[in-house]
Each structure stands twice: as C-alpha cells, then as structure tokens.
Amino acid sequence: MSTSLHYCLELAVQNQARKIHMRSSQIQHICGLSSFYCELITSHPRYQPSGERGNPPLPWPLVRTGFQDPVLSNRVQYVLKHDRGGMMIRVRFAPSPTGYLHVGGARTALFNWLFARHNHGTFILRIEDTDKERSTDESIEEILESMRWLGLDWDEYYRQTDRTDAHLLAAQDLMDRGLVYESDGAWWFRVPTEGNTIVHDDLLGDVTFPNDLLKDFVIRRSDGSFIYHFVVVVDDADMEVTHVIRGDDHLNNTPKHVLLFEALGRTVPRFVHLPMILGSDRTRLSKRHGDTATLEYRDRGFLPEAMVNFLARLGWSHGDAEVFDRASLVELFSIDEVNKSGAIFEDTKLMWLNQQHMKLADLDRLLGLVRPMVLELNRVTAQMWDAVDPGHLRTGAHLFRDRCKTLRDLASAMELLFPVPLIPEDEFRVNATQAPLMMSVANALALTKPFTPEDIEQDVRAALEANQATLKDVALVSRLAVTGRKAGPGLFESFACVGRELVVERLRDAAQSVLE
RNA sequence: GUCCCCAUCAUCUAGCGGCCUAGGAUACCGGGUUUUCAUCCCGGCGGCAGGGGUUCAAAUCCCCUUGGGGACGCCA
Numbered sequence: 001m002s003t004s005l006h007y008c009l010e011l012a013v014q015n016q017a018r019k020i021h022m023r024s025s026q027i028q029h030i031c032g033l034s035s036f037y038c039e040l041i042t043s044h045p046r047y048q049p050s051g052e053r054g055n056p057p058l059p060w061p062l063v064r065t066g067f068q069d070p071v072l073s074n075r076v077q078y079v080l081k082h083d084r085g086g087m088m089i090r091v092r093f094a095p096s097p098t099g100y101l102h103v104g105g106a107r108t109a110l111f112n113w114l115f116a117r118h119n120h121g122t123f124i125l126r127i128e129d130t131d132k133e134r135s136t137d138e139s140i141e142e143i144l145e146s147m148r149w150l151g152l153d154w155d156e157y158y159r160q161t162d163r164t165d166a167h168l169l170a171a172q173d174l175m176d177r178g179l180v181y182e183s184d185g186a187w188w189f190r191v192p193t194e195g196n197t198i199v200h201d202d203l204l205g206d207v208t209f210p211n212d213l214l215k216d217f218v219i220r221r222s223d224g225s226f227i228y229h230f231v232v233v234v235d236d237a238d239m240e241v242t243h244v245i246r247g248d249d250h251l252n253n254t255p256k257h258v259l260l261f262e263a264l265g266r267t268v269p270r271f272v273h274l275p276m277i278l279g280s281d282r283t284r285l286s287k288r289h290g291d292t293a294t295l296e297y298r299d300r301g302f303l304p305e306a307m308v309n310f311l312a313r314l315g316w317s318h319g320d321a322e323v324f325d326r327a328s329l330v331e332l333f334s335i336d337e338v339n340k341s342g343a344i345f346e347d348t349k350l351m352w353l354n355q356q357h358m359k360l361a362d363l364d365r366l367l368g369l370v371r372p373m374v375l376e377l378n379r380v381t382a383q384m385w386d387a388v389d390p391g392h393l394r395t396g397a398h399l400f401r402d403r404c405k406t407l408r409d410l411a412s413a414m415e416l417l418f419p420v421p422l423i424p425e426d427e428f429r430v431n432a433t434q435a436p437l438m439m440s441v442a443n444a445l446a447l448t449k450p451f452t453p454e455d456i457e458q459d460v461r462a463a464l465e466a467n468q469a470t471l472k473d474v475a476l477v478s479r480l481a482v483t484g485r486k487a488g489p490g491l492f493e494s495f496a497c498v499g500r501e502l503v504v505e506r507l508r509d510a511a512q513s514v515l516e
Numbered sequence: 517g518u519c520c521c522c523a524u525c526a527u528c529u530a531g532c533g534g535c536c537u538a539g540g541a542u543a544c545c546g547g548g549u550u551u552u553c554a555u556c557c558c559g560g561c562g563g564c565a566g567g568g569g570u571u572c573a574a575a576u577c578c579c580c581u582u583g584g585g586g587a588c589g590c591c592a
Contacts, residue, residue, distance in 0.1 A: 096592045131592060186590050204521070213519060213588095221590040228592045252520055252587040275522070275585085282584060310528090313541095317529055320540040339529075341522050342585060349528060349542045359555085403554040475551055487553030 089121030090242050093154075094232065096128040097139035101146040102292040103345060104247065104277040104285045107311045111274060112245045113152045114312065114333040124239055125154035129161050130231060146294040150304050151326065158239070160231055167226045170234045170264060171219060179263045185222030189230075189260065191215065197255040201271045202243070202335050209255040217256060233257050237266035248273035249284070272335055275342040277314060285345060292345075301373065301406030303361060306354040314343045323356050351405040358401045358410070363394045366401065366410070373411035380418045388417060388499075395497045399489040413488075417498055422484035422506070430477050435514040437467055437474050438481070442507035451500045453492040460492070481510035 093109040095101060101109075116123035125147070129135040147154070171187060174180040180187050191214045199207045219230035236244060236257075251273045261268040279289035286292065291300075297307055309324050316338050318324075324332070358366065367390075374380050385393075393414070400413040416422060430438065444463035448455050464470060475491060482503050483494055495503045 094592090098592075128592060134591080184590085188590095207520070209520080215588095218590045223590080225590085227590070232592085247586090248521060249586055250592095273521080278585075280527095284585070313528065315528090320530065322528090322541050343529090344527065346527050346542090352542055355555090400554095402556095471551060479552075485553085489553085491551075 088242075089116060089119040090124065090240055091116050091121060091245055092124035092126050092236070092239065092241050093152075094126045094128050094235075094246075095143050096131060096134075097136060097143060098131065098134040099139055099287075100293040100295065101143045102285060102287075103294055103297070103311065104292070106146060106150060106294045106307075107277055107314055108245070108247055108274060109147060109152055110150065110308060110311050111272075111316070111333075111338070114329055115243065115245060115272075115335065116155075117330045118333045121242075122155045123153075124156045124158065124241070126158045126235060126239070127160060128228070128232070129159055130226060130228065132225075142295065149295065149298050150308055156239070158235070160235065163231070163235060163238075164226075166238055167231050167234050171226070171230065174219075174263055180219065186218045187220035188216045189219050189256075189263070191217070191256075191259060197258050199251070199254045199258060199271055200268075201251075201273055203272045203274070203338055203340060204248075204251075207251065207254075209252075211255075214255060214259075219260075229253060229256050230260065233260040233264065233266075236269060237261060237264060241269050243270045243272060245272040245274065247276055249276060272338075274338065275315060275340060278342050278344045280344060280346065282344065289345075291347075297350075301408035301411070302350065302354050303357045303369075303407070305361075306350065306357040309357065310350045310353050313349075314345065315339045323353065325360070355401075355405050358404060358407070361401075363397050364390075366397050366407070367393050370397065370407050370411050370414060373407055374414055377411065377415060379420045380415060384418045384420070392417060392497060392499060399493055399497055403488070416483050416485075417502075419502060424480055424484045426480065426486050428477055428480040430481070430510050430514045432514060434474050434477055435511040437464060437469050438478060438507050438511040440464075440467060441474065441478070442504045442511065445495070445500060445507070446504050448500065451496055453490065453496045456495050457492040477510065478507065482506045 091112045093112045095105055095109075113123050115121070127140055127143070129140070171180065174189070175182075175187065180189050182188070192211045195211050196208045197211055197214070199209070201207055217227075217229065219227050221227065235241075254271060254273075258268055277285050279285050279292075281289075291297075294307075298304070305326055308326060308329065312324065312329055312333070313322070316333065318332050318337055371385060374385065375382060396414050396417050397410065400410055404410045404413060440463045441460055444459045445451075445456065448459045461471065464474070471491075476486065479488065479491055479494065480486060482498055488494055489497070498506075
C-alpha cells in the first residue's frame with residue numbers, strides 16, 4: 001500500500017509528539033520497510049524521544065536519501081514521488097460567495113484548517129467570486145464571519161476576480177501551445193481521446209476515469225470570462241496548493257483538473273475528497289433542510305468549540321473519544337482517520353456536545369456570551385445586569401449550566417436573578433396553611449447572615465420547625481414563587497443565588513396574595 | 517441514461533483476517549444518587565444490506581446484486 005510509509009511516518013511523528021518513542025522494529029512491523037530504513041528514521045536527530053512538539057514534521061531528507069537505493073520497493077518510490085519530501089503543506093478553502101456558509105461548507109473549511117494546523121502548514125482562504133451574477137459582498141462577509149466565529153483563522157486571503165491577469169496569461173499559454181482551440185467564441189480545452197486519467201486521492205485511493213468519457217470543455221466563455229475548472233487549477237498551481245481537500249461532489253471534475261495541471265506543466269496536488277454531509281432525508285444538505293447556515297447555530301446559542309467538535313466528528317473519529325477541544329483536534333487530526341461514507345447532520349448530539357463544552361467553559365466568558373441573549377428577552381435591562389454582583393452571576397451560570405443545552409437555555413434560566421416579574425412555568429396556588437409558613441420563612445431569611453446556602457438551610461428549617469412543619473410542605477411552592485420553576489438547582493442554592501432581597505420579596509408576595 | 521463514490525445499531529462512529537457472542541457515544545427506556553430537575557453512576561433496547569467466492573478462519577479481502585449519494589453547463 002502506498003500509504004504505508006506515509007502512515008508510519010505520521011504515526012511516528014504523532015507518537016513523538018506524545019513523547020512515545022517507537023522503536024524501529026515497531027515501525028518495521030507497521031509499514032514493512034526494511035530494517036535499514038527503519039533504523040535510518042529512528043536514528044535521525046529529529047526523531048528522538050526528547051523531541052519537542054512543534055518540531056519540523058517529518059525526517060524527509062533522510063528518507064529521500066533512500067530514494068537512491070535500488071532495493072527500495074516501488075510503493076515507497078511512489079510515496080516519495082507524491083509526497084514531495086519536506087515541502088510545506090498548503091491547503092485552501094474556496095467558497096463561492098453566493099449565499100451563507102452552510103454547515104457542510106464549514107466542515108470542509110474545518111478539515112482544511114485542521115490539516116494545515118496539524119502539519120504546521122498554510123491555510124488559504126480564497127473567495128471564488130467569478131460568478132458575477134450570483135456573488136455578493138454580503139455573502140463574503142457572512143462567510144468570513146462564520147469562519148471567525150468558528151475560529152478558523154486563515155494565513156492568506158485571495159479573491160479570484162483579482163487574479164484575472166494570471167488566468168489570461170495561463171489561458172494564452174495553452175492557446176499558444178495548441179492545447180486549446182476557439183469555437184463559437186469560446187475557448188475549448190482539448191481532452192485526449194484515449195487513455196485514462198487517474199486521480200490520486202489520499203482518502204479514496206486511485207480513481208480512474210477513461211478519457212473518452214470526458215469531452216472537450218470550455219475554459220473561457222465567449223464574453224472573455226473564465227470557467228471555474230480553469231481558474232481553480234491556475235489558482236491552486238500559482239498558490240502552490242499541495243493538498244486539495246474538498247467535497248466529493250467535485251470528484252468527477254477532478255480528472256479535468258488533473259489534465260489542466262498537466263497541460264500547464266504544473267505539479268498535480270494531492271486530493272482528498274470528503275464525503276458529503278447529508279440532510280435527514282439523506283440528500284445533500286441544502287436550505288430546504290432548514291437551519292443549515294453556520295451562523296444560525298451561533299444565534300441559537302451554540303458554543304463555537306462545540307460546533308467545531310461536532311463538525312469534526314462528522315466523518316472523522318479518534319477511537320472512542322467524543323469530546324475534543326480545539327487544541328487536541330489540531331494535535332490528533334489525520335486524514336487516515338477520516339471516514340469515506342457520508343454522514344447525516346442531526347443536531348441531537350450537537351446539543352449534548354454543547355452541554356459538555358458549556359460545562360468546560362470559563363464562567364466569565366459564558367456570562368459575556370449570555371448577557372446579550374438575556375437582554376434580548378427584553379425584560380432585563382443592561383442597568384439591571386450591571387447592578388448585580390458578578391459573583392452572583394457566576395454562581396448562577398455555574399448552577400444552571402448543568403441543566404442547559406444551549407446558551408439560550410442559560411439566558412432564560414438566568415432571568416430569575418433579576419428584579420423582573422417572574423413568569424411561572426406552571427400555575428401554582430399557595431394554600432392557607434402554606435402562606436403563614438412562607439411568611440415566617442421570609443421573615444427568618446430577612447435576617448439570615450451571611451446569605452449562604454448553609455445558613456439559609458439552617459434558618460429555613462428552624463422557621464418551619466417552630467411552626468411544626470417540614471420542608472416538604474413548602475418546598476415546591478417556594479421554589480415556584482422564587483424561581484418560577486418547578487425544578488432547578490437545590491432550593492437553598494437557588495435562594496442564595498437569587499439574593500436575599502428578591503427571595504424575601506417573592507416569598508412575601510406569594511404569601512400575601514393568600515393572606516389578604 | 518452514462519460515469520464516479522459510498523454501505524456496521526434510529527444517528528455519529530470503532531473495527532485495516534483470528535482478540536467480535538461486533539465496542540463506544542447520542543437519543544430512547546429502566547434503576548441508583550438528588551427534597552425536585554439536571555449532572556453523575558449502573559443496566560437495557562438496538563446493527564455488519566443480500567448473495568456468491570478466497571481462507572483453517574471474513575464485519576474485515578474479491579465479485580455480483582441491491583440500496584444511498586454525487587457528477588454529467590459558455591454555474592461554482
């Protein structure tokens with residue numbers, strides 16, 4: 001297998017990063033290389049147990065030396081030829097700005113980004129805006145915003161329309177060399193009528209396309225503008241893209257691209273065609289499936305790291321692990337662990353992941369994200385928010401986040417910490433025996449000091465005992481009166497977090513309505 | 517229609533010939549913990565699309581069938 005050496009070296013480097021030193025016999029076992037080359041790898045200074053993270057990725061120069069050796073097997077030669085030893089990895093994400101960035105596109109962007117970051121390579125963002133009819137600046141902004149939200153930072157940025165000169169030059173070159181002809185005003189690329197074009201795909205393996213099935217195709221319209229297939233190749237070549245990672249809806253276009261790379265005399269990049277993300281009806285994701293815009297998920301209260309985690313797990317996996325932060329994703333990501341079959345986008349697991357990441361998140365950051373959402377509910381004002389002790393807010397966020405799937409849930413839960421009328425989730429009535437009990441509890445709490453869960457519990461129980469009552473008699477109504485909810489964090493913790501003033505007031509109000 | 521890709525629980529997946537009576541996660545259903553809810557813990561439900569080979573041995577390799585997806589533009 002051509003990927004064996006590749007796999008072996010990647011594994012070796014991963015293990016090196018984890019400070020696990022693979023012995024040459026293990027490497028030999030994995031990739032079947034002769035012990036001579038395995039020794040060569042392991043004796044290289046870069047491949048040492050003491051190696052730090054962030055070292056240049058592979059001991060390629062050494063392996064290249066072995067290329068001279070006639071005993072090296074064909075498959076190793078193949079790998080060496082295509083991996084272009086030591087070359088900096090460059091990948092690109094190339095969306096067309098004809099609408100929002102949907103989650104499928106976001107996943108493609110993420111895989112490119114992870115691949116680049118994992119390999120200390122370069123991540124290029126290239127806007128394919130050659131379709132003047134459908135491209136809009138708003139779309140570009142939305143795409144950039146989506147990527148910023150997900151934290152997919154790019155190292156280089158291009159707009160395809162800025163590269164017309166380069167396209168012209170390349171096209172003219174093909175024309176001059178007779179590889180392109182003009183007909184009806186358009187420029188056609190001549191496809192060989194015989195032979196096969198093979199696409200070397202790092203995920204799918206080699207895919208063969210008979211050339212006679214490919215027809216000559218237009219690279220330049222009669223109005224002088226260029227066709228996607230042409231510009232994508234010229235751009236990838238000029239930008240020295242080493243790996244084209246994209247959706248497998250492009251697989252059938254790839255032989256055209258390979259032919260163009262060859263015609264232009266440029267190096268053909270490696271390809272990785274990712275399986276598509278499907279909607280619940282198993283068809284390719286589209287607007288019709290609703291909620292496919294990446295930013296929708298931000299607005300619905302998902303954490304970007306949860307989204308990234310979820311998207312990464314759609315097609316990629318690492319053993320049984322489920323929850324990944326950004327850093328471990330970068331560290332662990334590998335094309336070898338990408339799945340070949342398409343995945344359905346279903347957000348139940350995203351909900352759970354979001355909850356996991358909310359539990360992991362810094363409380364102050366959480367509050368910063370939740371604040372605008374609370375204000376959006378139009379009951380709590382910015383002044384009210386700022387007037388509440390940050391410690392209370394933190395406690396609230398801490399108490400409620402275990403019970404929330406999204407930041408929206410958290411926002412609505414946190415409303416009860418503010419002096420606004422509660423909207424009880426269930427109608428409740430305080431009865432004649434409960435009212436005086438609640439009043440005495442309220443009176444006791446008015447004097448509780450400090451207002452901590454422990455002291456609150458003590459005083460509440462004492463007040464109830466004095467009236468020959470138990471907590472059970474008033475727990476539910478009190479909870480409803482103070483929090484508006486039937487369920488929630490521990491009663492005393494809830495009280496402490498709501499604060500003395502509001503608790504006493506809400507208890508008295510509830511009791512009062514009956515006593516009158 | 518032609519070409520291409522894919523195929524393990526409802527969903528995301530592990531599995532690269534023996535460790536598989538197929539493992540994990542979500543969802544769902546029980547139980548425990550909790551004054552409640554959630555978290556957490558324990559348990560349950562549930563799958564190798566079908567048929568042929570190859571092999572001592574197949575979820576795993578090969579072929580066929582079926583199913584799903586995608587591509588067949590002077591769109592990207």
